[in-house]
Amino acid sequence: MPNNKALTARALLAVVFWPSLFFFWCLGPFVFFLLSTTSSEVCPLLERREQFLTSANGTLPMLVLQNLIYAIPIGCLVLWSWLLPDPTRARHIVTCIKLFVVSAVLGALWEYGSSLVCDGYGQPFFSPAWRMTSYLPIADIVVNLPLYVLVFSLGRTFSTREDEPAQEPGETIS
Template identity: 75%
Template sequence: MTTKLAVRALLAVVFWPSLFFFWFLGPFVFFLLSTTGSEVCPRLETRAEFLAAANGTILMLAVQSLVYAVPILCLVLWQRLAPEPARARHIVTCVKLFAVTVVIGVLWAYGSSLVCDGYGQAFFSPLWRWTSFLPIVNVVINVPLYVLTFSLGRAFSTREDMPADDAVPPDQDIT
Protein backbone atom coordinates (compact mmCIF):
# COMPACT_ATOMS: atom_id res chain seq x y z
CA MET A 1 0.00 0.00 0.00
CA THR A 2 2.79 2.43 0.81
CA THR A 3 4.50 1.60 -2.47
CA LYS A 4 1.30 2.44 -4.34
CA LEU A 5 1.00 5.68 -2.40
CA ALA A 6 4.64 6.54 -3.17
CA VAL A 7 4.14 5.84 -6.88
CA ARG A 8 0.97 7.95 -6.91
CA ALA A 9 2.86 10.77 -5.19
CA LEU A 10 5.68 10.48 -7.71
CA LEU A 11 3.18 10.61 -10.56
CA ALA A 12 1.63 13.73 -8.99
CA VAL A 13 5.08 15.33 -8.81
CA VAL A 14 5.51 14.67 -12.54
CA PHE A 15 1.91 15.42 -13.55
CA TRP A 16 1.34 18.89 -12.09
CA PRO A 17 4.57 20.59 -13.26
CA SER A 18 4.26 18.99 -16.70
CA LEU A 19 0.65 20.12 -16.96
CA PHE A 20 1.60 23.68 -16.05
CA PHE A 21 4.86 24.04 -17.95
CA PHE A 22 4.13 21.88 -20.99
CA TRP A 23 0.44 22.55 -21.55
CA PHE A 24 0.13 26.15 -20.42
CA LEU A 25 3.56 27.64 -21.14
CA GLY A 26 4.90 25.18 -23.71
CA PRO A 27 2.70 26.22 -26.64
CA PHE A 28 4.25 29.68 -26.63
CA VAL A 29 7.79 28.29 -26.72
CA PHE A 30 7.05 25.64 -29.33
CA PHE A 31 5.14 28.11 -31.47
CA LEU A 32 8.23 30.28 -31.66
CA LEU A 33 10.47 27.31 -32.43
CA SER A 34 8.28 25.34 -34.84
CA THR A 35 7.32 27.96 -37.41
CA THR A 36 9.57 29.71 -39.83
CA GLY A 37 10.65 33.04 -38.41
CA SER A 38 9.65 36.29 -40.08
CA GLU A 39 13.29 37.10 -40.84
CA VAL A 40 13.61 33.87 -42.86
CA CYS A 41 10.34 34.18 -44.82
CA PRO A 42 11.38 36.97 -47.21
CA ARG A 43 14.50 34.99 -48.15
CA LEU A 44 12.52 31.92 -49.26
CA GLU A 45 12.05 32.14 -52.99
CA THR A 46 11.56 28.64 -54.37
CA ARG A 47 9.19 25.78 -53.70
CA ALA A 48 12.11 23.62 -52.54
CA GLU A 49 13.13 26.21 -49.94
CA PHE A 50 9.59 26.35 -48.58
CA LEU A 51 9.40 22.55 -48.39
CA ALA A 52 12.78 22.39 -46.64
CA ALA A 53 11.64 24.97 -44.08
CA ALA A 54 8.36 23.11 -43.46
CA ASN A 55 10.04 19.68 -43.30
CA GLY A 56 12.54 21.11 -40.84
CA THR A 57 9.69 21.53 -38.36
CA ILE A 58 8.70 17.85 -38.37
CA LEU A 59 11.25 16.77 -35.75
CA MET A 60 10.26 19.66 -33.48
CA LEU A 61 6.59 18.74 -33.89
CA ALA A 62 7.29 15.12 -32.95
CA VAL A 63 9.23 16.17 -29.84
CA GLN A 64 6.49 18.64 -28.95
CA SER A 65 3.83 15.91 -29.18
CA LEU A 66 5.86 13.57 -26.98
CA VAL A 67 6.41 16.26 -24.36
CA TYR A 68 2.72 17.17 -24.37
CA ALA A 69 1.83 13.50 -23.79
CA VAL A 70 3.43 13.41 -20.30
CA PRO A 71 0.26 14.43 -18.38
CA ILE A 72 -1.84 11.95 -20.37
CA LEU A 73 0.68 9.19 -19.64
CA CYS A 74 0.48 10.05 -15.94
CA LEU A 75 -3.31 9.68 -16.07
CA VAL A 76 -2.98 6.29 -17.75
CA LEU A 77 -0.47 5.13 -15.13
CA TRP A 78 -2.69 6.38 -12.31
CA GLN A 79 -5.57 4.40 -13.77
CA ARG A 80 -3.43 1.26 -13.84
CA LEU A 81 -2.53 1.77 -10.17
CA ALA A 82 -6.09 2.49 -9.02
CA PRO A 83 -8.54 1.15 -11.60
CA GLU A 84 -11.93 2.79 -11.61
CA PRO A 85 -14.38 2.28 -14.51
CA ALA A 86 -15.85 5.81 -14.43
CA ARG A 87 -12.42 7.39 -14.60
CA ALA A 88 -11.30 4.95 -17.29
CA ARG A 89 -13.96 6.30 -19.67
CA HIS A 90 -12.82 9.85 -18.96
CA ILE A 91 -9.19 8.91 -19.56
CA VAL A 92 -10.11 7.33 -22.90
CA THR A 93 -11.89 10.59 -23.76
CA CYS A 94 -8.74 12.52 -22.77
CA VAL A 95 -6.58 10.31 -24.96
CA LYS A 96 -8.92 10.76 -27.94
CA LEU A 97 -9.11 14.54 -27.49
CA PHE A 98 -5.34 14.68 -27.10
CA ALA A 99 -4.82 12.69 -30.32
CA VAL A 100 -7.11 15.08 -32.20
CA THR A 101 -5.30 18.14 -30.83
CA VAL A 102 -1.92 16.67 -31.79
CA VAL A 103 -3.06 16.08 -35.38
CA ILE A 104 -4.59 19.56 -35.62
CA GLY A 105 -1.51 21.14 -34.05
CA VAL A 106 0.84 19.37 -36.43
CA LEU A 107 -1.26 20.34 -39.46
CA TRP A 108 -1.34 23.95 -38.27
CA ALA A 109 2.40 24.21 -37.58
CA TYR A 110 3.33 22.44 -40.81
CA GLY A 111 0.84 24.47 -42.83
CA SER A 112 1.97 27.76 -41.32
CA SER A 113 5.53 26.84 -42.26
CA LEU A 114 4.44 26.31 -45.86
CA VAL A 115 2.48 29.55 -45.94
CA CYS A 116 5.31 31.27 -44.09
CA ASP A 117 3.06 33.71 -42.27
CA GLY A 118 1.75 35.25 -45.48
CA TYR A 119 5.13 36.32 -46.86
CA GLY A 120 5.46 33.45 -49.29
CA GLN A 121 4.36 33.14 -52.86
CA ALA A 122 1.62 30.77 -53.98
CA PHE A 123 3.81 27.67 -54.45
CA PHE A 124 1.38 25.33 -52.71
CA SER A 125 -2.31 24.60 -52.70
CA PRO A 126 -4.51 27.36 -51.25
CA LEU A 127 -5.80 24.71 -48.84
CA TRP A 128 -2.65 25.20 -46.73
CA ARG A 129 -3.80 28.76 -46.07
CA TRP A 130 -6.86 27.31 -44.32
CA THR A 131 -4.55 25.96 -41.64
CA SER A 132 -4.50 29.44 -40.17
CA PHE A 133 -7.97 28.66 -38.76
CA LEU A 134 -6.86 25.47 -37.02
CA PRO A 135 -5.77 27.20 -33.77
CA ILE A 136 -9.41 28.20 -33.24
CA VAL A 137 -10.47 24.57 -33.63
CA ASN A 138 -7.63 23.51 -31.35
CA VAL A 139 -8.76 25.90 -28.60
CA VAL A 140 -12.32 24.57 -28.84
CA ILE A 141 -10.99 21.03 -28.33
CA ASN A 142 -8.34 21.96 -25.77
CA VAL A 143 -10.67 23.67 -23.31
CA PRO A 144 -12.60 20.48 -22.43
CA LEU A 145 -9.36 18.49 -22.60
CA TYR A 146 -7.66 20.81 -20.08
CA VAL A 147 -10.66 20.81 -17.75
CA LEU A 148 -11.03 17.03 -17.88
CA THR A 149 -7.31 16.40 -17.44
CA PHE A 150 -7.10 18.85 -14.54
CA SER A 151 -10.09 17.29 -12.77
CA LEU A 152 -8.79 13.75 -13.31
CA GLY A 153 -5.35 14.75 -12.07
CA ARG A 154 -6.89 16.33 -9.00
CA ALA A 155 -8.96 13.20 -8.32
CA PHE A 156 -6.00 10.88 -8.76
CA SER A 157 -3.52 12.94 -6.77
CA THR A 158 -5.86 13.43 -3.80
CA ARG A 159 -5.24 10.97 -1.00
CA GLU A 160 -8.09 8.52 -0.57
CA ASP A 161 -7.48 7.96 3.13
CA MET A 162 -8.14 11.64 3.93
CA PRO A 163 -11.75 12.58 4.74
CA ALA A 164 -13.37 15.18 2.55
CA ASP A 165 -13.62 18.71 3.97
CA ASP A 166 -17.39 18.79 3.87
CA ALA A 167 -17.95 15.25 5.11
CA VAL A 168 -19.79 14.79 8.39
CA PRO A 169 -17.95 12.57 10.89
CA PRO A 170 -19.85 9.34 11.57
CA ASP A 171 -20.35 10.16 15.28
CA GLN A 172 -22.25 13.41 14.53
CA ASP A 173 -25.89 13.56 13.58
CA ILE A 174 -26.81 16.22 11.03
CA THR A 175 -30.53 16.31 11.85
Protein backbone atom coordinates (compact mmCIF):
# COMPACT_ATOMS: atom_id res chain seq x y z
CA MET A 1 0.00 0.00 0.00
CA PRO A 2 1.52 3.37 -0.97
CA ASN A 3 2.28 5.81 1.81
CA ASN A 4 0.12 8.87 2.41
CA LYS A 5 2.77 11.33 1.18
CA ALA A 6 3.08 9.58 -2.17
CA LEU A 7 -0.69 9.35 -2.47
CA THR A 8 -1.03 13.05 -1.67
CA ALA A 9 1.66 13.94 -4.22
CA ARG A 10 -0.10 11.83 -6.87
CA ALA A 11 -3.39 13.57 -6.10
CA LEU A 12 -1.79 17.01 -6.34
CA LEU A 13 -0.22 16.07 -9.67
CA ALA A 14 -3.64 14.96 -10.90
CA VAL A 15 -5.09 18.33 -9.87
CA VAL A 16 -2.47 20.03 -12.07
CA PHE A 17 -2.41 17.44 -14.88
CA TRP A 18 -6.07 17.14 -15.86
CA PRO A 19 -6.98 20.85 -16.07
CA SER A 20 -3.73 21.67 -17.88
CA LEU A 21 -4.29 18.82 -20.31
CA PHE A 22 -7.81 19.89 -21.20
CA PHE A 23 -7.47 23.67 -21.03
CA PHE A 24 -3.99 24.07 -22.48
CA TRP A 25 -3.97 21.24 -24.99
CA CYS A 26 -7.58 21.41 -26.12
CA LEU A 27 -8.43 25.11 -25.84
CA GLY A 28 -4.96 26.66 -25.74
CA PRO A 29 -3.98 26.22 -29.39
CA PHE A 30 -6.71 28.61 -30.50
CA VAL A 31 -5.74 31.31 -28.02
CA PHE A 32 -1.99 30.85 -28.33
CA PHE A 33 -2.08 30.90 -32.13
CA LEU A 34 -3.75 34.30 -32.03
CA LEU A 35 -1.26 35.59 -29.45
CA SER A 36 1.87 34.11 -31.03
CA THR A 37 1.47 35.37 -34.60
CA THR A 38 1.53 38.81 -36.12
CA SER A 39 -1.96 40.27 -35.93
CA SER A 40 -3.98 40.71 -39.09
CA GLU A 41 -4.26 44.46 -38.40
CA VAL A 42 -0.47 44.83 -38.40
CA CYS A 43 0.22 42.76 -41.53
CA PRO A 44 -1.04 45.28 -44.14
CA LEU A 45 1.07 48.03 -42.51
CA LEU A 46 4.35 46.14 -42.99
CA GLU A 47 6.21 47.16 -46.13
CA ARG A 48 9.83 46.01 -45.82
CA ARG A 49 11.53 42.69 -45.15
CA GLU A 50 13.02 44.02 -41.89
CA GLN A 51 9.57 44.92 -40.60
CA PHE A 52 8.29 41.41 -41.27
CA LEU A 53 11.34 39.91 -39.54
CA THR A 54 10.97 42.22 -36.55
CA SER A 55 7.29 41.38 -36.26
CA ALA A 56 7.91 37.63 -36.54
CA ASN A 57 10.81 37.77 -34.07
CA GLY A 58 8.53 39.60 -31.66
CA THR A 59 6.39 36.47 -31.48
CA LEU A 60 9.27 34.27 -30.26
CA PRO A 61 8.79 34.96 -26.52
CA MET A 62 5.14 33.91 -26.81
CA LEU A 63 6.17 30.74 -28.68
CA VAL A 64 8.60 29.85 -25.88
CA LEU A 65 5.98 30.56 -23.20
CA GLN A 66 3.41 28.54 -25.13
CA ASN A 67 5.67 25.49 -25.29
CA LEU A 68 6.53 25.77 -21.60
CA ILE A 69 2.83 25.83 -20.73
CA TYR A 70 2.13 22.92 -23.09
CA ALA A 71 4.88 20.95 -21.31
CA ILE A 72 3.06 20.99 -17.95
CA PRO A 73 1.20 17.68 -18.55
CA ILE A 74 4.45 16.04 -19.72
CA GLY A 75 6.17 17.33 -16.57
CA CYS A 76 3.39 15.81 -14.47
CA LEU A 77 3.93 12.46 -16.17
CA VAL A 78 7.65 12.61 -15.41
CA LEU A 79 6.96 13.43 -11.74
CA TRP A 80 4.40 10.62 -11.52
CA SER A 81 6.99 8.28 -13.01
CA TRP A 82 9.42 9.22 -10.22
CA LEU A 83 6.73 8.49 -7.62
CA LEU A 84 5.70 5.18 -9.20
CA PRO A 85 8.66 3.79 -11.14
CA ASP A 86 7.69 1.34 -13.87
CA PRO A 87 10.00 0.59 -16.84
CA THR A 88 7.11 0.17 -19.30
CA ARG A 89 5.54 3.48 -18.32
CA ALA A 90 8.98 5.13 -18.41
CA ARG A 91 9.41 4.05 -22.05
CA HIS A 92 5.98 5.46 -22.87
CA ILE A 93 6.88 8.74 -21.18
CA VAL A 94 10.08 8.94 -23.23
CA THR A 95 7.94 8.41 -26.34
CA CYS A 96 5.63 11.22 -25.14
CA ILE A 97 8.61 13.53 -24.68
CA LYS A 98 9.90 12.77 -28.18
CA LEU A 99 6.47 13.32 -29.75
CA PHE A 100 6.07 16.52 -27.74
CA VAL A 101 9.41 17.90 -28.97
CA VAL A 102 8.50 17.13 -32.60
CA SER A 103 5.07 18.71 -32.10
CA ALA A 104 6.56 21.80 -30.44
CA VAL A 105 9.04 22.29 -33.30
CA LEU A 106 6.34 21.84 -35.94
CA GLY A 107 4.01 24.23 -34.13
CA ALA A 108 6.71 26.86 -33.66
CA LEU A 109 7.75 26.66 -37.32
CA TRP A 110 4.14 26.98 -38.39
CA GLU A 111 3.44 29.98 -36.19
CA TYR A 112 6.74 31.69 -37.01
CA GLY A 113 6.18 31.06 -40.71
CA SER A 114 2.65 32.43 -40.42
CA SER A 115 4.12 35.60 -38.92
CA LEU A 116 6.75 35.93 -41.65
CA VAL A 117 4.35 35.38 -44.51
CA CYS A 118 1.71 37.35 -42.60
CA ASP A 119 -1.43 36.36 -44.49
CA GLY A 120 0.37 36.67 -47.81
CA TYR A 121 1.74 40.18 -47.33
CA GLY A 122 5.33 39.06 -46.72
CA GLN A 123 5.57 36.41 -49.44
CA PRO A 124 7.74 38.40 -51.87
CA PHE A 125 10.39 38.95 -49.19
CA PHE A 126 10.92 35.35 -48.15
CA SER A 127 11.67 31.94 -49.56
CA PRO A 128 8.69 29.94 -50.87
CA ALA A 129 9.62 27.38 -48.21
CA TRP A 130 8.04 29.65 -45.58
CA ARG A 131 4.74 29.43 -47.46
CA MET A 132 4.99 25.67 -47.11
CA THR A 133 4.67 26.09 -43.35
CA SER A 134 0.94 26.45 -43.91
CA TYR A 135 0.89 22.65 -44.35
CA LEU A 136 2.57 21.97 -41.00
CA PRO A 137 -0.72 21.77 -39.06
CA ILE A 138 -1.45 18.55 -40.97
CA ALA A 139 1.86 17.05 -39.85
CA ASP A 140 1.25 18.40 -36.36
CA ILE A 141 -2.09 16.59 -36.16
CA VAL A 142 -0.41 13.34 -37.25
CA VAL A 143 2.07 13.73 -34.36
CA ASN A 144 -0.43 15.08 -31.83
CA LEU A 145 -3.06 12.33 -32.13
CA PRO A 146 -0.84 9.55 -30.77
CA LEU A 147 0.65 12.02 -28.27
CA TYR A 148 -2.79 12.97 -26.90
CA VAL A 149 -3.90 9.33 -26.66
CA LEU A 150 -0.69 8.25 -24.95
CA VAL A 151 -0.63 11.19 -22.51
CA PHE A 152 -4.31 10.72 -21.68
CA SER A 153 -3.91 6.98 -21.04
CA LEU A 154 -0.77 7.48 -18.95
CA GLY A 155 -2.46 10.25 -16.96
CA ARG A 156 -5.44 8.01 -16.33
CA THR A 157 -3.17 5.18 -15.22
CA PHE A 158 -1.11 7.37 -12.90
CA SER A 159 -4.05 9.19 -11.35
CA THR A 160 -6.02 6.03 -10.59
CA ARG A 161 -5.55 4.66 -7.10
CA GLU A 162 -3.85 1.28 -7.13
CA ASP A 163 -4.44 0.47 -3.48
CA GLU A 164 -8.16 -0.20 -3.89
CA PRO A 165 -9.32 -3.73 -4.70
CA ALA A 166 -10.70 -4.25 -8.17
CA GLN A 167 -14.46 -4.09 -8.32
CA GLU A 168 -16.57 -6.29 -10.54
CA PRO A 169 -19.04 -4.50 -12.85
CA GLY A 170 -22.43 -4.12 -11.20
CA GLU A 171 -20.98 -4.67 -7.72
CA THR A 172 -21.50 -1.94 -5.13
CA ILE A 173 -19.26 -1.05 -2.24
CA SER A 174 -21.00 -1.25 1.16
